[in-house]
Amino acid sequence: MTPAPARLIPTSARPLLGLTVMVVEDSRFASEALRQMCLHGGARIRRADCIASARRHLAAYFPSVSIVDMGLPDGDGAELIAEIRQRCGDLAPVIATSGDPDRELPARRAGAHDFLPKPIASLGLFEQVILRHLPDSARPKGPRILRQDLPMPDRAALRDDLDHAERLCRGEPDTEMRTYLGAFVAGVARCAEDEPLARAADDLPATAGSGALRQLQALLKDRLRKETRAPV
Known part of the structure; x- marks a missing residue:
């Protein structure tokens, strides 16, 4: 019998280790920034550029965290947020993102656990927003350094x-x-x-x-x- 793979334990240096993050974002520029932040934190990333693509992802696997842009080419991000919450409940946080601060309220009404305004202020803030909605077992032990750096723009x-x-x-x-x-x-x-x-x-x-x-x-x-x- 093949032994089960060891569970990845998050650390202060890689606090998102073991997570699979689904990023739903139509901008390549914003998507690349999010990809680099996920990789810095140790997370695996799966990308979708529209609601239809995100639905195909959800049919194939269960993301640990979903990051959903509120403005997508085939519909409103709030629609997708509601679908993810119906499928995943509170087991997998859903983070909305937008350059328009007025989209935060519709996102939260649809079920988003949190909201990240664009541009994201720092890598530390990105990690902090995700971690505060995870169970204790998925968070790194001990103190964390709140990193202020950002990935280089693509x-x-x-x-x-x-x-x-x-x-x-x-x-x-x-x-x-x-x-x-x-x-x-x-x-x-x-x-x-x-x-x-x-x-x-x-x-x-x-x-x-x-x-x-x-x-x-x-x-x-x-x-x-x-x-x-x-x-x-």
Whole structure:
């Protein structure tokens, strides 16, 4: 008989060791940052970029923790949070994330255990939010150092996001697509510390004319040119 694999014991240096984290995030830039934070903490990560992909993950395995972006291309993250809570109950924490602080209340109403605003302030905060919703047996013993560092940004992933958003601007996106596009770009822009781009994205859903869309597209092209010249 093959012996069962030894259970991974979390440590102060790797407090998330033994966890499987499902990250549901449509931004490659944000997803890469979350991936690096999970790996720093010792967690395994499984990624989904939409609700449909997340549902396929849930049909195949039981995540220890789910991190769900509130704005997804095929629906509202609150819908998925409610589904995960119905499936997993309190056994697996669900953490919502968004660049819009107004999304925290809908996330908690849907059943999210906690909320992480984008951009995430530090690696230590990321780990702390997850750990406080885990049972004692899944937490590291002894004192922990609250790490303030963050992973290095993935410039290639940022370029992919900017290019994707610029392509979505072409033509005449309908109201639903404008709302999604505005939220997507605002989240990416804030993670990239680009406030002019974030403000333009925030203004997009409320504007009926094409001027705001053209302005956003111009800003995306300008940032994309700068990123293309920057080293990976």
